[in-house]
Structure formats: structure tokens, C-alpha cells
Amino acid sequence: QGTLMKGKKGLVMGVANERSIAWAIASAVAAQGGEVAFTYQGEALGKRVTPLAQSIGSNLVLPCDVSDDAAIDETFAALEKEWGELDFVVHAIGWADKQYLRGRYLDTPRDAFLTAMNISCYSFSAVAQRAARLMKPGGSLLTLSYLGAERVMPHYNVMGVAKAALEASVRYMAADLGHDGIRVNAISAGPIKTLAASGIGDFRYILKWNQYNAPLERNVSLEEVGGAGLYMLSDLSGGVTGEVHHVDSGYHVVGMKNPTAPDI
Numbered sequence: 001q002g003t004l005m006k007g008k009k010g011l012v013m014g015v016a017n018e019r020s021i022a023w024a025i026a027s028a029v030a031a032q033g034g035e036v037a038f039t040y041q042g043e044a045l046g047k048r049v050t051p052l053a054q055s056i057g058s059n060l061v062l063p064c065d066v067s068d069d070a071a072i073d074e075t076f077a078a079l080e081k082e083w084g085e086l087d088f089v090v091h092a093i094g095w096a097d098k099q100y101l102r103g104r105y106l107d108t109p110r111d112a113f114l115t116a117m118n119i120s121c122y123s124f125s126a127v128a129q130r131a132a133r134l135m136k137p138g139g140s141l142l143t144l145s146y147l148g149a150e151r152v153m154p155h156y157n158v159m160g161v162a163k164a165a166l167e168a169s170v171r172y173m174a175a176d177l178g179h180d181g182i183r184v185n186a187i188s189a190g191p192i193k194t195l196a197a198s199g200i201g202d203f204r205y206i207l208k209w210n211q212y213n214a215p216l217e218r219n220v221s222l223e224e225v226g227g228a229g230l231y232m233l234s235d236l237s238g239g240v241t242g243e244v245h246h247v248d249s250g251y252h253v254v255g256m257k258n259p260t261a262p263d264i
């Protein structure tokens with residue numbers, strides 16, 4: 001047990017199960033002495049999240065569908081009542097209708113576009129509005145992105161557009177909140193087999209492609225993303241804001257297929 005997060009309290013949003021990136025970050029924070037509250041979407045996930053939270057000594061587990069402003073208000077009112085203030089928030093939430101996570105981006109209808117933007121981009125701003133009010137200088141807000149925000153990835157489609165907007169919102173909020181000493185960053189994770197990822201067309205192919213073509217010649221682990229999350233939430237990254245930090249075995253620097261990689 002380390003002490004990097006000793007005395008810090010924060011909220012982790014987006015745990016669905018033990019394979020969630022949110023859980024990897026929460027465990028890393030708890031292992032360094034941080035106190036973590038959780039939100040979940042819907043009662044079914046609540047039943048999964050509660051025992052995970054208890055396993056790291058947390059009993060603060062709240063429902064929060066981020067499409068609902070009143071639910072976000074209630075979450076932060078509950079945290080204010082319990083803790084008074086907040087040191088960090090992790091937003092590890094994204095959603096798009098999987099019908100449109102295959103085929104052409106061009107065919108995305110308006111309602112699917114707006115829902116993807118609402119849940120995957122705006123919700124981070126909505127959460128940050130409430131969280132920042134409870135934060136002192138040193139506060140840290142973190143979201144999760146993917147390379148599909150910067151480059152065209154097959155099937156990522158409307159999620160890529162939403163993640164591009166999310167990354168832009170990280171930069172704007174970093175500027176807005178810098179004066180208050182609050183940092184806003186994103187981790188752009190390489191592909192990991194989670195519940196959300198299973199909605200993306202040909203995800204196994206994407207995993208293989210990254211494994212063969214990334215400089216480290218492998219995919220990243222949940223623990224590695226958890227470790228980067230810990231860095232972003234702790235004072236170790238005190239000088240870092242507005243950043244999109246790639247944790248992807250270096251894949252984002254690659255311009256062409258590795259000529260020695262096997263066929264997939």
C-alpha cells in the first residue's frame with residue numbers, strides 16, 4: 001500500500017464490471033490510499049459495482065445516468081454532504097448505438113449523433129461544472145478517449161467524432177479552470193476488451209492490428225491505464241493540464257503497417 005493519494009477523495013464514474021477502465025483506475029487510486037466514491041448506470045450495474053466498491057472499502061455507491069442533469073446534481077449534492085469537498089473525478093463513460101459503430105460514418109442519423117455526443121462528450125462538461133465547485137487548487141478531472149478522435153478508425157464512426165469533441169472540451173475546460181488550480185486531462189487508451197468495446201464492429205481485428213503494429217508489439221493492460229490514471233489524479237502530474245495522454249503501446253506514432261507483422 002502506497003501513500004500517493006493519501007487524504008484525497010474523489011468520484012469514479014463508469015464502472016460496469018471488473019474489466020472496466022474506471023475500475024482499473026479506482027483500484028490504483030485505492031492502493032495508494034485514496035478514497036473513492038462510485039456512480040453506476042441502472043440497478044443491474046449497481047449490483048455489480050457495490051461489491052467491487054466494498055472490496056476497496058467504499059460504501060459510497062450512487063446511481064447516476066449522465067443524460068439526466070438532475071441525477072448529476074443529486075450525485076454531487078450527496079458527495080458535498082458526505083465529504084464537503086472533492087479532489088478528483090474520473091469520467092470513464094461513453095455510449096453510441098452500436099448499430100452505427102459499423103459501416104460508414106456518413107450514414108449516422110441525427111438522433112444517434114446527438115445521443116453519442118450527449119453521453120460521450122457533453123456529460124464530462126456537465127460533471128465538471130458540478131465537480132469544480134467542490135474542488136480546491138490541486139483538483140484533477142480526467143476523462144477517457146481513443147485515437148479514433150484524431151484519425152479514422154474503421155467502425156469507430158460517430159464515437160470518433162464525439163471523442164474529438166471530448167478532447168477539445170478537455171482543452172477548453174483546462175483553460176477555464178486553470179485559474180482555480182484545477183487540472184483537466186484525458187487518457188487516450190489503446191484498445192482493451194471491455195463491455196463498451198464489444199459494441200464496436202470487428203473489435204478483435206482492431207486488437208490484433210494494434211498488437212502487431214504498435215512499437216511495444218503488444219496491447220496495453222488495464223493496470224497500465226490504471227497507473228496512468230493514478231498519475232493524472234495525483235500531484236505527480238501537478239504541471240499537466242489540457243493534455244491528451246496516449247497509453248497505447250505507442251501506436252499513435254505509427255504511420256504505416258509494421259512490415260514484419262504477420263497477416264491478421
Ligand code: NAD
Nearest residue numbers: 014015016020021041065066093094144191192194195196
Ligand atoms: P465499460 O463498458 O466498462 O465502461 C463504459 C461505462 O459507461 C459503463 O460503466 C456504462 O455504464 C457507462 N455509461 C454508458 N452510458 C451511460 C450513461 N448514460 N450514464 C452513466 N453511465 C453510462 O467500458 P470501458 O472500455 O472501460 O469504457 C470507459 C471509457 O474508456 C469510455 O469512455 C470508452 O470510450 C473509453 N475507451 C475505451 C477503450 C477500450 O478499448 N476499451 C479505449 C479507449 C477509450
